[in-house]
Amino acid sequence: MDVTSVKRAGFLILGLICAYFLANTVSVAFLSTLRLSGAVMSVGGFLIFAIIFLLILRGLEKISGMVFFAFDLK
Numbered sequence: 766m767d768v769t770s771v772k773r774a775g776f777l778i779l780g781l782i783c784a785y786f787l788a789n790t791v792s793v794a795f796l797s798t799l800r801l802s803g804a805v806m807s808v809g810g811f812l813i814f815a816i817i818f819l820l821i822l823r824g825l826e827k828i829s830g831m832v833f834f835a836f837d838l839k
Contacts, residue, residue: 773831780825780833788818 792814796806822833 776829776831777833780822780829784818784821784825787821788814791817 792810795813796810799806799809801809826832
């Protein structure tokens, strides 16, 4: 295993962890200001978390030049 693949793996793991905690914090902070019922809050929280999580990962891809999920590559 060469150094480049170790750096890529480390960046992938750290990027996913940071994106998870940041998206969780932002979505909880946003939902705490709204007064929603339990079911609506669960669905809304999941959707907001997923959108923020993917946006953070997309930003990290743009900054680093690495690709987390290669769905759009041919």
